[in-house]
Amino acid sequence: MTDMPRSAEGAAKLLAEVVELVRSLSVDDVERLLKGEAKLAVVSRSVKPSSNRNFASSIDIDGIRSTLVAMDSRDDGLLYLRQLKLSRNALQALSEAMDLPVRKSDKIEDLMGNLIEATIGFRLRSNAIREPG
Structure with a gap:
């Protein structure tokens, strides 16, 4: 455990990141x-393969x-x-x-927007339709 943040500020930042991660989990995931x-688990964000086929196998799509x-x-x-800092090729593979x-x-922002709409936006729209006002 010698690689822990050396300052209180660094530790606070790390804990804030963990809190955000836990908040983003589903109830089932928290229970598990x-x-x-x-x-x-800590997963590396660096993605540097040479083709989209390689990107798909090197990023945690699920x-x-x-x-x-x-x-x-x-x-x-x-x-x-944005925090994942995926390249355009990685976003395209995803x-x-x-x-x-x-x-x-498609630019990086276009790809991110499409991913957001496909995973979050559709559910928000569906909920809005089912539960108006």
């Missing part, structure tokens, strides 16, 4: 963690999708994707793995 059936689906706002989802259409002209 509490029962010892699941665990939190993990990213699960995290996005559990979020309650588009802004939170966009912040999460989109393709989730069966989303991708155009060559």
